[in-house]
Amino acid sequence: MAGEAVTLQLGHYAGCVGAHWWGLQRGPQQDTELSHAALLRAGREGCTPRLIALELKGGVGPLGRGGVRPEPLAAWRGAVANYAEPPPGAGAALRDRGQRPVQPGDASGDADGGSSASVQDAAPAPAPLAPAPGSSTQLWSDYLSVQLHPKSVCVLQQYNHDGDSGRLEAFGQGERLVEDAGCMEELEDRLHFYVEECDYLQGFQVLCDLHDGFSGVGAKVTELLRDEYSRKGILTWGLTPVTQNVGDSQKNFYRVLNAALGIAHLSAHSSLFCPLSLSGSLGIQPQPPTAFPYLSYDASLNYHSSAVLAAALDTLTVPYRLCSSRGSMMHLAEMLSFSGRKVVAAWAAVPFPAVCGRSLPDVLCAQQQDVPWKLLSSCREQKGSRCFAQSVVLRGMCKESPTSRPGEQPPSPLHACETAEQVLQCYLHTVFPGAFSTTHVLEQPCVTLPPYPRIFSPLLTRQGFLRDDLSSYSAAAVESIPVLASLQSSPVLRTLLCDLCKDLQKLGTRRCASFFAAGVEEDDFHEALQELRTLAQCYEMGFGAGDSEDETDSD
Numbered sequence: 001m002a003g004e005a006v007t008l009q010l011g012h013y014a015g016c017v018g019a020h021w022w023g024l025q026r027g028p029q030q031d032t033e034l035s036h037a038a039l040l041r042a043g044r045e046g047c048t049p050r051l052i053a054l055e056l057k058g059g060v061g062p063l064g065r066g067g068v069r070p071e072p073l074a075a076w077r078g079a080v081a082n083y084a085e086p087p088p089g090a091g092a093a094l095r096d097r098g099q100r101p102v103q104p105g106d107a108s109g110d111a112d113g114g115s116s117a118s119v120q121d122a123a124p125a126p127a128p129l130a131p132a133p134g135s136s137t138q139l140w141s142d143y144l145s146v147q148l149h150p151k152s153v154c155v156l157q158q159y160n161h162d163g164d165s166g167r168l169e170a171f172g173q174g175e176r177l178v179e180d181a182g183c184m185e186e187l188e189d190r191l192h193f194y195v196e197e198c199d200y201l202q203g204f205q206v207l208c209d210l211h212d213g214f215s216g217v218g219a220k221v222t223e224l225l226r227d228e229y230s231r232k233g234i235l236t237w238g239l240t241p242v243t244q245n246v247g248d249s250q251k252n253f254y255r256v257l258n259a260a261l262g263i264a265h266l267s268a269h270s271s272l273f274c275p276l277s278l279s280g281s282l283g284i285q286p287q288p289p290t291a292f293p294y295l296s297y298d299a300s301l302n303y304h305s306s307a308v309l310a311a312a313l314d315t316l317t318v319p320y321r322l323c324s325s326r327g328s329m330m331h332l333a334e335m336l337s338f339s340g341r342k343v344v345a346a347w348a349a350v351p352f353p354a355v356c357g358r359s360l361p362d363v364l365c366a367q368q369q370d371v372p373w374k375l376l377s378s379c380r381e382q383k384g385s386r387c388f389a390q391s392v393v394l395r396g397m398c399k400e401s402p403t404s405r406p407g408e409q410p411p412s413p414l415h416a417c418e419t420a421e422q423v424l425q426c427y428l429h430t431v432f433p434g435a436f437s438t439t440h441v442l443e444q445p446c447v448t449l450p451p452y453p454r455i456f457s458p459l460l461t462r463q464g465f466l467r468d469d470l471s472s473y474s475a476a477a478v479e480s481i482p483v484l485a486s487l488q489s490s491p492v493l494r495t496l497l498c499d500l501c502k503d504l505q506k507l508g509t510r511r512c513a514s515f516f517a518a519g520v521e522e523d524d525f526h527e528a529l530q531e532l533r534t535l536a537q538c539y540e541m542g543f544g545a546g547d548s549e550d551e552t553d554s555d
Contacts, residue, residue, distance in 0.1 A: 002038045002320055002322055002326075002327070002328070003038070003328060004199065005038055005201075005205050006052070006191065006194045006204050007052075007206075007207065008051075008053075008204060008206045008208075009207045011054070011207075011208060011212065011217070012059050013211075013239050013240070013241045014053075014207040015053060015055060015140035015141075016140040016302045016306035017237075017306040017309050017313065018049075018051070018053065018310075019143055020143070021313055022049050022146045023144070023145040023451060024447060024452070025146070026145060026447070026449065032323070033322060034318065034321050034322060034323065034444060035321055038320070041149070041197065043149070047147070048146065048148055049148065049149075050198075052151070052152060052190050052191070053148075053154065056159045057157050057161060058161040058163075059139060060139060061141040138303055140306075151190050151194075156168070158177065168214065169212055169518070170213050170216070170257075170514075170515050170519070171213060171261045171515075172515075172518040172519020173518050174212075174213035174214055174216025174218070175216040175219060177217060178220035178224075179220060188224070188228070191228075201232060202232065203229070203234055203235065203328070204233070205317070206221065206235070206237065206266075208221075208237070208262070210240045210258060211243075213258065215265075215266070216258075218238075218262060219265035222234060222236055222265070222266055222270055223269045226269045232329075233272075233333055234269065234270045234272075235270065235272050235274075236266045236269075237276045238275045238276065239309070240279055240282060241279070242300065243255070243280075243287075250514070253284075253512050253515070254512070254515055256507065257507070257512060260503075260532060263343070263500070263532065264528035264531040265528070267343050268531065271330060271333035271342070272337055272344060273344070274346050274377065274487065275343070276312070276376055277377070278305045278308060278376065280378060281380075281499070287378075290374050291374070292350055293353065294460060295457065297453070297455040308350055308455075309376065311348070311350050311483055312346060312348035312350060312483070312485050315395055315484075316346060316391075316485045316486075318393045318395065319391055319393065332391060335389060336391060339388075340538045341489045341493075342535075343535060345375065345379060345489075345493055345496075346375075346377050346488075347374065347376060348374060348376055349372045349485070350481065351396075351464045351481035351482055352394065352396065352397075352482040352483055354465050354466065354482050355468060356466065357465075360397050360414075361415045364424075365411075373486060377492070377493070377496065379492040379495050381492060386491050386541060387489060387490040388436070388488075388489040389436040389488070390428070390435060390437050390490075391437075391487045392424065392439050393439075393440045393442070394420075394442070396442070396463075396480065396481060396483060397442075399420045399443050413426055419441075421439050421440070421441050424439045425439050445483070447479065447480045448478055448480055448481055454477060456481070458475065459473065460481075462476050463478075463481075464479075464482055493536075494536050494540065497535050504525075505529075509522050
């Protein structure tokens with residue numbers, strides 16, 4: 001059985017992705033393929049995530065049922081907000097949106113019940129009031145659908161989530177926050193609280209905002225984890241909301257500098273680092289957001305974009321959360337990060353375009369050489385399918401034997417395979433010849449109950465499959481979806497790293513004097529730039545001149 005992981009959410013967008021991710025854990029917990037105990041803990045508060053979430057002042061609202069009072073870190077002085085249940089009139093609004101209102105008996109755990117309850121026995125918290133369609137001002141706590149432990153939320157009182165002043169904008173500001181002795185001591189205390197109650201700790205999942213000062217917070221937090229838990233896995237996800245061209249050049253420069261420094265430091269301190277975003281680019285020039293054929297989402301809404309990333313993340317992390325496997329976070333990292341390739345790219349099909357009633361070989365044969373997933377790591381896609389190694393997960397598909405009838409000639413090599421895993425392996429071997437691939441196929445789908453947004457095509461059934469007759473539509477809400485996702489050590493990462501180096505060279509240090517005044521030394525900046533160049537070289541394929549066009553000039 002999989003061991004336990006402790007999750008850290010660093011920043012507001014990380015909180016958005018995390019809120020949806022924890023909501024996806026509210027699916028059936030009996031006789032499942034995934035170990036809920038890998039992410040969740042059972043205690044007197046009920047079933048709660050093993051989570052530490054750092055947020056700015058004003059960045060959290062009502063949290064959980066019964067009200068959660070976050071304990072501010074000793075170094076982060078200030079008022080403590082009170083969190084209350086939704087107002088009495090919320091029930092009607094919930095019903096209007098197809099959600100179940102909070103009931104008096106819906107507590108996620110008995111406050112006096114002790115810590116003997118199992119994760120499987122703990123009831124999930126009810127879904128909260130979802131953000132109104134078109135709303136762009138919602139906090140992640142508005143759609144958090146699980147109870148949090150009182151030690152989970154830490155509010156940084158020195159900086160504001162919103163407003164024109166007091167913002168955590170620069171990498172150096174984030175580093176200084178965590179360097180405070182009192183802050184570090186309190187953070188360590190919270191880590192020890194979760195770690196010491198684990199039977200077998202596999203490691204840490206770090207969800208960290210890359211675009212603002214939280215990249216500096218993440219650099220120091222992952223450094224702490226590496227120093228104290230050097231034998232445990234540290235899987236870090238660098239999160240960025242969809243980039244909007246707001247015409248503010250300084251904000252744009254800060255975003256690129258934060259992302260570049262964050263990638264350099266987070267990858268150095270982590271077992272594996274993955275940039276995760278629906279934004280087409282992390283560089284100065286914004287690119288169109290990732291489009292999915294059966295999703296209709298508003299890229300400007302964090303509520304929408306973070307939901308897509310959460311579904312991908314819930315699938316990508318399957319290998320170290322399986323009940324039937326001894327695979328761990330370290331195993332996954334070691335398989336993908338050989339030869340210095342500690343940065344990986346994420347791909348996902350949300351949902352996987354499977355036609356209702358068709359077998360897996362039929363579905364994959366229809367795809368031929370065109371894998372239906374989309375790149376989620378803000379890289380420029382390359383022609384041709386190339387990767388060094390990958391971990392691929394397909395969930396929500398039937399695992400019945402796909403073999404042909406006795407005496408019949410299989411219509412394809414895929415139909416001759418005996419298991420669903422073999423079908424997927426055979427397909428990947430054809431599409432990615434020479435690449436090392438591990439595969440997992442789960443029948444358990446990704447459950448998309450409210451407050452997950454209704455962003456799915458009307459061509460999908462309630463179970464997220466394409467209808468046989470694509471001309472038919474339905475207004476029924478999609479309750480679950482099949483998902484195909486992959487973590488790849490891929491040459492596309494070279495384009496991301498080289499493009500960032502080019503942008504940093506164009507910016508220089510003179511145009512961003514205020515950024516460096518916030519705490520980043522120029523020598524540290526040039527060292528990080530060199531680290532990005534070194535990382536980029538790890539992803540060279542050596543297939544000809546096409547691989548050299550993104551080379552960056554030396555200073």
